[in-house]
Each structure stands twice: as C-alpha cells, then as structure tokens.
Amino acid sequence: KAGVTQTPRYLIKTRGQQVTLSCSPISGHRSVSWYQQTPGQGLQFLFEYFSETQRNKGNFPGRFSGRQFSNSRSEMNVSTLELGDSALYLCASLGSNTGELFFGEGSRLTVL
Amino acid sequence: TQLLEQSPQFLSIQEGENLTVYCNSSSVFSSLQWYRQEPGEGPVLLVTVVTGGEVKKLKRLTFQFGDARKDSSLHITAAQPGDTGLYLCAGEYNQGGKLIFGQGTELSVKP
Numbered sequence: 319k320a321g322v323t324q325t326p327r328y329l330i331k332t333r334g335q336q337v338t339l340s341c342s343p344i345s346g347h348r349s350v351s352w353y354q355q356t357p358g359q360g361l362q363f364l365f366e367y368f369s370e371t372q373r374n375k376g377n378f379p380g381r382f383s384g385r386q387f388s389n390s391r392s393e394m395n396v397s398t399l400e401l402g403d404s405a406l407y408l409c410a411s412l413g414s415n416t417g418e419l420f421f422g423e424g425s426r427l428t429v430l
Numbered sequence: 431t432q433l434l435e436q437s438p439q440f441l442s443i444q445e446g447e448n449l450t451v452y453c454n455s456s457s458v459f460s461s462l463q464w465y466r467q468e469p470g471e472g473p474v475l476l477v478t479v480v481t482g483g484e485v486k487k488l489k490r491l492t493f494q495f496g497d498a499r500k501d502s503s504l505h506i507t508a509a510q511p512g513d514t515g516l517y518l519c520a521g522e523y524n525q526g527g528k529l530i531f532g533q534g535t536e537l538s539v540k541p
Contacts, residue, residue: 360532
C-alpha cells in the first residue's frame with residue numbers, strides 16, 4: 319500500500335510570493351490534515367479536510383488555505399509569503415478504522 | 431488554548447541507560463498518541479493510549495496514560511543508538527485529524 323505522498327519535497331520562494339503544496343493520501347483514506355513544523359513552535363495544526371469539506375481549522379491567518387478534491391488529494395496554498403513561513407509542511411491521512419495518522423515526508427519551504 | 435508540555439526537550443544519554451519523557455496538560459484528552467520522527471521523514475505512530483491509567487508496552491518502550499487522561503509518559507529501558515530521534519506526544523480532543531502536539535524530545539543515544 320503506497321504511503322502519503324507530498325510534492326514538492328523542497329522549494330525556495332521569496333517574500334510576497336505564493337506557494338501551493340500537494341498531498342496524495344493513502345488509497346481509501348478520506349481525511350487529510352496539514353501541519354506546520356518549525357524548530358520554535360513544533361508541530362502546529364493547520365486544517366483538516368474530509369470528503370472535500372474543511373472539518374477542522376487551526377489558528378493560522380487567512381493567507382493559509384487548502385482544499386480537497388473528489389479523489390481525496392489535497393492542496394494547501396500560502397499567499398504573500400513571509401520569512402516566518404519557512405517550515406516543514408506535513409500532510410497526514412487518517413486511517414478510518416484505527417484513528418491513526420499517517421504522515422508524509424513533508425515539503426520543506428524556505429522563504430528568502 | 432490547549433497546550434501539551436513535553437519534557438525534557440533534549441536528552442543525550444549513553445547506550446544501556448534508561449530514560450523517561452513526560453507529557454502534561456491541564457486539559458483532558460480523548461486519547462494520546464506517541465510518535466517518533468527521524469530526520470527527513472514524517473512522524474510515525476508508536477502507540478495510542480485511550481483509557482485513564484492504561485499502560486502499553488512496545489518491546490523496550492513503556493507508555494502510560496494518567497488516570498485523569500491529562501498526562502502521559504514514555505519510558506525506554508536500556509536505550510540503544512537506534513532509539514535516537516525526535517519523540518512527540520499528541521493529544522486528541524475530538525475524533526478526526528486534529529492533534530495537539532507537544533514540543534518534542536530530541537533523544538540522542540551514544541554508543
């Protein structure tokens with residue numbers, strides 16, 4: 319069974335630009351969550367999508383948005399990038415029977 | 431604000447030593463999960479504890495959930511270099527993909 323796939327793995331942007339990250343969950347998983355990981359703040363919840371609807375939302379500004387498609391793939395977008403947005407962005411899909419989160423390897427974003 | 435305090439943040443020990451990592455909150459969780467993350471990878475689930483007072487063992491790792499479901503601990507016996515990594519506790523309040531993570535414990539086990 320293929321794991322959670324995130325693309326791209328690494329990217330560099332400059333302040334003011336926008337970025338889109340993609341996540342393909344494990345086949346059959348309908349819930350996708352996004353987390354931001356930084357050395358200072360640790361892992362922080364961004365949002366969760368289930369069946370194309372946002373089910374939970376963290377405390378991030380409106381520059382952070384996401385969506386989910388009918389095939390459960392999800393994207394997150396960050397607009398007007400700031401230096402502080404540099405982080406590892408992790409996507410996780412939720413095992414429907416176990417409640418276990420399966421994480422991808424992450425997309426490492428550097429904002430210059 | 432729901433917070434999980436994890437301690438210690440850093441731990442450097444010799445192979446064969448024992449260690450305990452703590453995870454504390456003022457909030458009650460429906461469940462608490464422990465993850466391990468290695469460099470360049472996402473966190474991987476080690477265990478989920480659900481019932482207050484529950485103890486689970488995974489080889490040399492022992493996980494405990496507090497009676498009031500507000501705290502948890504991870505104890506590693508006879509640590510090995512392969513145990514090196516970032517250990518994360520995460521609390522779940524409602525079912526779904528939203529977890530509140532502790533800051534993590536960076537463990538280094540030297541041979």
